[in-house]
Amino acid sequence: MTDTGLAAPTRREASATPAAGAHERAPDWVLMFSGSPWRVSAHRQHALARQLATDRRVVFVDPPGNTPRWRWSVRQVDHSLWHALPPVILPFGRQLPAVNRLNRRLTALRLARWLAGWPGTRIVWLDEDLAWPVCRRLDATAVIYDATDLDWTFTRRWNRGHLRRALRCAVSAADLVLASSSALPARLPDARRSPVLLANGCDPELFTPDGPVAPALAGLPRPILGYLGTIDTRALDGELVAALAAARPEWTVLLVGPSTRAGLAPLRGLPNVRLWPAVPFAEAPDLVRGFDVGIIPYRIGGLIDYVHPKKCYEFLATGRPVVATRLPALRELSAPVRLAATAARFVAAVEEELATAWCPRAIAERRAAAVPHSWDSRGALLRDLVTEVAYQR
Numbered sequence: 001m002t003d004t005g006l007a008a009p010t011r012r013e014a015s016a017t018p019a020a021g022a023h024e025r026a027p028d029w030v031l032m033f034s035g036s037p038w039r040v041s042a043h044r045q046h047a048l049a050r051q052l053a054t055d056r057r058v059v060f061v062d063p064p065g066n067t068p069r070w071r072w073s074v075r076q077v078d079h080s081l082w083h084a085l086p087p088v089i090l091p092f093g094r095q096l097p098a099v100n101r102l103n104r105r106l107t108a109l110r111l112a113r114w115l116a117g118w119p120g121t122r123i124v125w126l127d128e129d130l131a132w133p134v135c136r137r138l139d140a141t142a143v144i145y146d147a148t149d150l151d152w153t154f155t156r157r158w159n160r161g162h163l164r165r166a167l168r169c170a171v172s173a174a175d176l177v178l179a180s181s182s183a184l185p186a187r188l189p190d191a192r193r194s195p196v197l198l199a200n201g202c203d204p205e206l207f208t209p210d211g212p213v214a215p216a217l218a219g220l221p222r223p224i225l226g227y228l229g230t231i232d233t234r235a236l237d238g239e240l241v242a243a244l245a246a247a248r249p250e251w252t253v254l255l256v257g258p259s260t261r262a263g264l265a266p267l268r269g270l271p272n273v274r275l276w277p278a279v280p281f282a283e284a285p286d287l288v289r290g291f292d293v294g295i296i297p298y299r300i301g302g303l304i305d306y307v308h309p310k311k312c313y314e315f316l317a318t319g320r321p322v323v324a325t326r327l328p329a330l331r332e333l334s335a336p337v338r339l340a341a342t343a344a345r346f347v348a349a350v351e352e353e354l355a356t357a358w359c360p361r362a363i364a365e366r367r368a369a370a371v372p373h374s375w376d377s378r379g380a381l382l383r384d385l386v387t388e389v390a391y392q393r
Contacts, residue, residue: 028056028121028390031111031138035128035151037062038083042281044148044180044200044310045127051379052386053081057120059111060084063128064103066091072110084111094130095159100166101133108137123390126174129166135173142389145174147184147195153234153303176389178382181308183328198382199329200310201375202317207285209319209363214283217254217290220274223354224252226291226320228284228311231259231267231275235307237299237325238266243343244297244350245270251350253295256287288318292357293350296324300341312337316370319363321353335369336362 030052034045038060049060059074061084069088077083086107093100111134115122124135127146135143152163168189171177177195179185185195217224225244229235236255245253249272256276267273279287288294294315298304308329315322322337323346324330330337338353340346356362 028123029115029118030056030058030123030125030386031140032058032060032125033063033128033131033134034060035063035149038077045146047201047203047375048146048379048382049081050078051375051382053078054379055383056080056386058082061086061107061111063131064088064093064107072107072114074114086110094155095162097162097165100130104131104133105137108134112138121390123386126170129163129170132166132170132173142175143173144176144178144386144389145170146178146180146198147188148180150187150303150306176385178385181306181329182332183306187306196385198378198385199373200308200313201373201378202310202313202370204317204367204371204374207288207314207317209289209367211289212286213290214286217287220252220254221250221272222252223292223357224254224290225293225295225350226254226287227256227295227297228287229257230263231255231257232263233260234302235298235304236263237297238263240297240325240343240346241273242266242270244346245273247343247347254291284314285318288315288320291315291320293353294320294322295350296322296327296330297346298325298327300325300327313370313373316366319366321357321362321366323349323353336366
């Protein structure tokens with residue numbers, strides 16, 4: 001899924017080995033095997049990597065691509081944070097278990113060689129299920145599995161068995177299981193200990209009510225109902241969006257993000273539905289400031305029920321009202337978010353939010369509800385959990 005998170009730090013080239021004395025500043029290594037490449041820079045994994053790098057050394061390892069690549073490369077992207085591109089002997093590890101194990105074995109060997117001679121506790125972090133084979137090859141003190149998505153739901157049915165087995169292996173290898181949503185633990189295999197909720201967050205210093213508004217919004221009829229994310233059939237309820245647009249043709253429904261042909265099908269022929277491609281994350285706050293209402297029209301009762309959309313906090317931090325479908329994680333949220341179960345109720349909820357969309361008091365209340373959910377607050381909890389599992393288990 002395309003979602004938003006922290007912007008990438010200023011990148012600087014560095015040697016392929018840790019800087020001299022780095023082990024004195026941060027004795028631990030967190031070896032983060034991510035399902036999202038570093039270049040994306042806007043997901044939960046990137047935000048948590050930066051949080052962990054405040055008092056540890058973090059190596060963020062990209063997932064293997066589908067193009068063979070023999071070279072292992074590492075570069076420093078921030079203080080105590082490195083980005084590694086793994087070798088890929090053969091493509092299609094996501095579909096072929098033997099290929100996945102081969103690629104992961106080589107990655108672990110190269111990483112272990114890169115770390116040789118540098119003291120410090122090694123903690124393996126997995127947020128990609130298929131990375132589980134590295135756990136046995138890196139002499140880790142602890143393994144942490146961060147459940148953010150159910151990877152097996154992102155593939156075709158014939159490949160789901162492979163990914164579900166990888167999920168079971170990743171969870172069984174973990175000394176600590178984190179969950180981004182309160183709805184996720186019930187969907188995970190049994191773990192050694194009950195999963196710990198570490199919900200998604202936002203960056204309130206980036207998403208602020210005061211600041212520039214994207215100039216491209218100036219030509220759109222008001223009110224503007226805005227959505228940031230993938231326009232597909234898995235997450236977005238296109239039929240609900242179409243009903244919303246048809247019920248209020250004077251409203252502009254702006255959908256910003258990558259799309260699929262099936263996702264676009266229900267929206268064809270609706271002149272007040274505007275489709276924009278994905279924007280760089282640094283430009284997202286300027287867009288959100290120009291929305292009259294932020295909408296999260298996700299499907300209910302399908303493969304997406306477990307999500308905790310962090311765009312909700314980003315909308316609120318910018319002072320924008322939020323109308324969403326009744327996702328389990330949002331039903332439990334203590335924040336001024338209006339939830340709707342049907343298209344008619346969604347329309348009514350938007351109308352109610354429009355009445356106070358630009359009220360200064362309402363803007364302040366929304367932002368106040370989002371600020372406690374910053375990535376900094378999530379990071380403080382995460383660092384305590386990592387210390388506990390690494391030294392006190």
